[in-house]
Amino acid sequence: MELIHQGKVRDLYRLDDQRLLIVATDRLSAYDVVFPDPIPGKGIVLTALTRWWLNRIEAIVPSHGAPDLDAELASLSVSKWPDLADRGMVVECCQVIPYECVVRGYAFGSYLKDHPDVAPMTRFETPVFTPSTKASKGHDEPVSFEAMRADIGEVADALRALSLSLFNFATEVCSRAGITLVDTKFEFGYGQDGQIKLVDECFTPDSSRFILATDVEQGIYDSFDKQIIRDYVDQIGWDRRPPAPRLPPEIISKTLERYRSIQQRIMETL
Ligand SMILES: Nc1ncnc2c1ncn2[C@@H]1O[C@H](COP(=O)(O)OP(=O)(O)OP(=O)(O)O)[C@@H](O)[C@H]1O
Ligand SMILES: [Mg+2]
Incomplete structure (x- = not known):
């Protein structure tokens, strides 16, 4: 192959x-x-x-x-x-249509960096669509919806509508498992028949931020993803430029535990 x-x-x-x-x-x-x-x-x-x-x-x-x-x-x-x-x-x-279709129900992560006066986990009245470019090398950059639309045309409206529908659906599903879906990203592409298809991964802890609803209520924002890694590398002062540092075994096992526990919560509760 x-x-x-x-x-x-x-x-x-x-x-x-x-x-x-x-x-x-x-x-x-x-x-x-x-x-x-x-x-x-x-x-x-x-x-x-x-x-x-x-x-x-x-x-x-x-x-x-x-x-x-x-x-x-x-x-x-x-x-x-x-x-x-x-x-x-x-x-x-x-x-593949070269945009990351990001949807946010709450302000967190890179949104806070771009909007420093917004408090973490501020809930949006309705989820917001904040696309970014899919850079072939380096960092994905946020773009306005208007810029995305100017680039790819009307299909941008369809991608926004689909992204919001998917997010609303998953928000509802996750809430039944006691999970708050904070944000997520999708990729879309044209299939062999020319229709828009969802590609890549879907509502995984690599593409989405999940936090226990009971934690959110208490102002605890521990997400089920690589936050443990981000915290660790920030703590050791890595400048976020390659090469990335080695990870201690307990950081690796804790991360895997987080990934497995969100999988269980979603797949076994629902
Ligand atoms: N059905 C599909 N057809 C073609 N390409 C796909 C499909 N599903 C996913 N992909 C592509 O496969 C790749 C998946 O790899 P991965 O998610 O590790 O890449 P990435 O690091 O996010 O991005 P990049 O590909 O830019 O390095 C992505 O480039 C994605 O666009
Ligand atoms: Mg990817």
Whole structure:
């Protein structure tokens, strides 16, 4: 199989003109830099959650995944990944629209950096769409919706509407599991039939910020993602420029624990 792309987290293999094998590795990136130490098992969590959500959002937007495609996974093998069945997905090869479609229900993360006078976890009356460019190298930059629309045209309106619908749907689902969905990002592309498809990952802790609703009520903002890593590297004073520092084993195991616990909460409660 031909490895056609290595993203920060995923490896993409071409199966044929129409299909790709996406493998979620255990690589971790923070501040857009990939760390030398993987988080063993993280890719399995990402794939399980993406599959789970893709099956539930079909009524809102079709995705690059489909049960018949996924069934083919059993016939594939990649020597590097003995656990391919758990971390791989066979998907439709799409023409990716180069924007990260970010939706926020609350002000957190990079939003606070861009809006220093807004208090953390200020709830937006209705979720806001804050797209960013998908830089092929380096950092993704926030762009106005108007700039996105000037670049890609009316499809921007469709992507915004779909992103908001997906976010509202997941907000409701997560709230039933006692989880506050703070923000998330999506990628879309054109499928073989020219239709818009959701691609990449979906409501994973790499793409989304989840916080326990009971924590939010108490003003505790511990999210189920790589926040542990960000806190650690900030504490040791890393300048956020490559190379990323090595991670102590307890930081690695705590991070994996966080990823696994949000997976359980979502997939087992609902
Ligand atoms: N169905 C699909 N068809 C084509 N490309 C896809 C599909 N799903 C995901 N991708 C692409 O696969 C890559 C996934 O890799 P990953 O998420 O690790 O990359 P990234 O670090 O976020 O971004 P980059 O690709 O810019 O390095 C992304 O570039 C994404 O756009
Ligand atoms: Mg990505």
